[in-house]
Amino acid sequence: MHKFGYKSLLVLAFDLLALALAWCGAFWLRFNFVWPSDYNETILMGLAILLPVHILAFWLAGLYRGIWIFASLPDLKRVFKATFGSLLAMVLYALIFTPTPSVPRSLIVLFPLLLVAMMAGGRVAYRMWKEHRMFGALAGQGKPVIVVGAGRASAQLMRDMSCSPDWRVVCIVDDDPSKREREVSGHRVAGAIDDIGGLARELKARHVILAIPSASSELRRRVADQCSRAGLQLLTIPALEDIMSGKVAVNSIRRVEIEDLLGREMVLIDSNEVGALLAGKTVLVTGAGGSIGSELCRQIAHFAPARLVLVEQGEYALYSIEQWFSQYLPRQKIVPLTADVKDAVRIDEILAEFQPDVVFHAAAYKHVPLMEVGNAWQAVRNNVQGTLTMARAARQHGVRHFVMVSTDKAVNPTNVMGATKRLAEMLCQALCCTPGTTRFEIVRFGNVLGSNGSVIPKFQEQIARGGPVTVTHPDITRYFMSIPEAARLVLQAGSMGEGGEIFVLDMGEPVRIVDLARNMIRLSGFRESEIRIEFSGLRPGEKLYEELLADAEQTRPTHHPKLRIARNRPVPESLLAEVEAWLASPGSLSDEAVREGLQGWVPEYCPSCIPCREAKQEQCA
Template sequence: MKRLSRSALVLLFDLLAACAAWVATYFLRFNFEWPAEYQAQIAFGLLVLLPVHAIVCTRAGLYRGIWVFASLPDLARVLRAVAISSLAVWAFVALYRGAPGVPRSTLILYPMLLVLIMAGGRAAYRMWKEHRLYGGLIAKGKPVVVVGAGRGGAMLLRELQRSPDWRVIGLVDDDAEKWGRELLGLPVLGPVKALPEILVAERVEHVILAMPSAATKVRRAATDLAVRAGAKVFTVPGLEDVMAGRVAVSSIRRVDIEDLLGREPVWIDTPHVEAMLKDKVVLVTGAGGSIGSELCHQLARFAPRRVVLYELNEFALYNVEQWFSSHAPGIDVVPLAGDVKDAARLAEVFAAWRPEVVFHAAAYKHVPLMEVANAWQAVRNNVLGTLRVGEAAQRHGAERFILISTDKAVNPTNVMGASKRLAELVCQALHQRAQGTQFEMVRFGNVLGSTGSVIPKFQEQIARGGPITVTHPEINRYFMSIPEAAQLVLQAAAMGQGGEIFVMDMGDPVKIVDLARNMIRLSGYSEEEIRIEFTGLRPGEKLYEELLADSEETRETPHPKLRIARSVPAASSFLAELAGWFAQKDCLGDDEVRRALLRWVPEYVPMGGRPALRIVESESKLARVGDRA
């Protein structure tokens, strides 16, 4: 009822607008003097125009919009309605036979005045309503500078002007043509590089990034400028949310370290990946881990017939199974508890479910933990587990087997890295058997938010008031997001022909001490408040990570973020020797494990072995990285 009454009022306004426009047409035609001899013509014209105008406006959808949000689509409806209703004027002029004749100027003046009154009335109502609702907020809220004067910035400004929490001082943008101009009544104060000076001059302590389409490096540079100036930095959602008009003040959040380390969006050859996965049975080992679970999430996009989740950790298995129940209920999911070293359980699983594509993500990955008192378990899990899953895949006719490897397999200095390199050799040796299963390996570095990542550790240390512990002032690492890593794994799996080691483009290495400093600033502290302490390299830890061993060559692939490494394959007797080694019942000590790894992985140099050479190599590598930067 309330909606009907409002629509009736709007219709009444439009009819009054038509009356006013028709009468005003004659006033303008006769220089604002009332033409008494035309009174009958004016009245008769209204009898014709008003019913037509009422019908046209109703059919044009003018009464579905909300005036307080009147915008360009509403203007388009008004123009369409006026254009159609103006045809009645043409008909009236052509058919009216009374005296005096209808002035020809009505053909132009009437539609112009009608548009002005109908559109202007709606705009005036919106301005009055917004001033009534939000006008009192203009001088309130925290002062803020918005970075980005594009479409995203404009949409954000509309929201901020209605919020009691923010008061926009102005904007900055690198487009010189916008400097000194205004966006929604607010000045564009200058380029992004002038942000520190603007913050000081305007006494502003808050910055909001509204550059959803800008490159990651640009957003990172703007954040760094603001943080160094002591400002708290916020950001808005991604491009698709902004451009779809879903930006709201409630969506604004503090910039976090993942934003600074963010990488450009990844594209994958979706049809190619879909051809590999659609209607297939897919097995994921380590399905509850950081990489395994994200692989499962990505797999769901490609409509596999069934996803078999193989996981040792009960709670992790439950979590990923529940994710499918909530987000992909149409996919048949089989959650199975099991150990990748358990040959009998693997035989049962492969025989029952016949997976066609296997992603082997199960692994021990924490370098220092695996280095001391756990070396034998690391090798058994990472190497023997790979061997047993790979053999089961071959015996039961799987089409593809994809090993999730690591950059720590390159020139390894720790047991974990050497064990993953040995796992790669296992896959290459299994592929050489030519029993139908394609074996492919994908290497990448640290992923943001993964289990054991340095970022959650730093966050916890900051929450406790510090200090932040960094092992070495020169240590650096590559970082990428978990979704990016998972997508590139799928892309590599789809393009592989068998036996390849795919290497991901990890971008530029990040100094861990710089990471710590940025996290301190983003948390609103200074280094005087949260100290950084250097604790020394941990067992098996490198100063830098590599993605390719010195003896390897690479070749390009059709995907810009993937290359293929050529490495020396294992000897023909390798698998038999390895199986015999694992057949012993006794647990081996750390030193025995390292001696065995040295035999099979010649590039492995344990920490403490040839230390001078390692230091020289590390310094040389860091110098090369500095030169590139």
């Protein structure tokens, strides 16, 4: 229960004084600013009854739980509730006690109006006085900033910024002509987005804040272009999904990142379907410390699994995800384990002890050029043998669902990494055709923004050094999606699989890497004349573009708009035995021997296609 301290007593005294003044003032107004001496007894008797009744009404309305410096609409609602109780008490006094002379009927309007004005006005006046004392000296201080957007989010942002010594809003811009020359939180809507450059020069602003949480990528790019031309730094508030989920507040200002400009929409998944797969189950994730694996673990935890087994080869990566859970989700039961997915004894030991219901296999070597030269056999061992080891152990120990995370580089591969992932897909499909209760599903998607080894951290590092930014080819394109988006769709696909499917994620439109580099240079506050772009040539095994479906494949839709299922050619019955015999080869195989072996099982693997793709963007015969 709320403690009634001395501050609450002062507020109560103010409210009782407001009550007395409103009661007497209503009579004074009723008789045209002349005090009605004949009504003295009625007034005093009314006060004697109303004051104790009002104390109870004020208390029940919760008037003393609010803090005056934060007085707002909820406090005004409480004032209305208390006033209604006061009005009811006044009417009962007039009807039950029937004083002589009687209470004028006009007091039914005058009394509550005066009481609301005094109680609410006092609270607002105190807040204004207190804020002036605390923050009034900040007026005119801080860096001048232009706010984009004249909506509710910008109003809240500007209220918070008025209490900050760091920022000073000089104007608002919005494309809605009906808002032009109007004000939001005391700041004028001075023009449209296209006027940013001129307004910045006029008002000497160097910063712009995009205060539209639901802004489309097109709008973000347009604002970014305007800021780039004018040499302004663009900041933004968090996305709508982050605000709604409670991750961050509206006033959490940050720099605009390249992810904001790439046009990825918020992905919704069927929580009931995914929950049925994960809730109360033991879930194991391999590669749990990687960019995809760690996000999978975070997403899985939202569905309340009974236990989450984190399998990771790298000690520091495992430590990092273990510490994240310790800090943010300490109640989630996790089991962090170091293990190499190629180690059949260790994997068998883990699955025998923890008996997972679902396995998400995200462990893999993914870097194309590194796996192409000098490491081809290690790519085979990690991506093919590691997947086969995990899949066989999963079937042996009765795992219900085995979900392999694959890549678009497995489609018509021109590199060892892509070919090994395609072969791993085929092995999972082959195992699905053998006796057992395990359902094997494969999920295939493209590049993930900000993942380990991706192009974006590399560009950021090059820009920080002053350039140049190296792009392999002026026409090279890639599909991109965010890490959370990819993780959600992997979970959705895992919950939908019936066994043997290859799920293909909707990756949207491909992005030219040179455009990505230019946008990142601009967002960093530089021009291309300051940070130049150099073309270094395609690296070993690299394509100009990635494909999500092989030519011989067709797809069928699912009930989720972002997921389709690929129809693949049948897998040979002899595949498992042949690949296992190859993996048992003594010692390491040369890069050429690896390529020859992969071409035997993955006929669409064609390393010699790289030159013709670069020149013509055509499939080789």
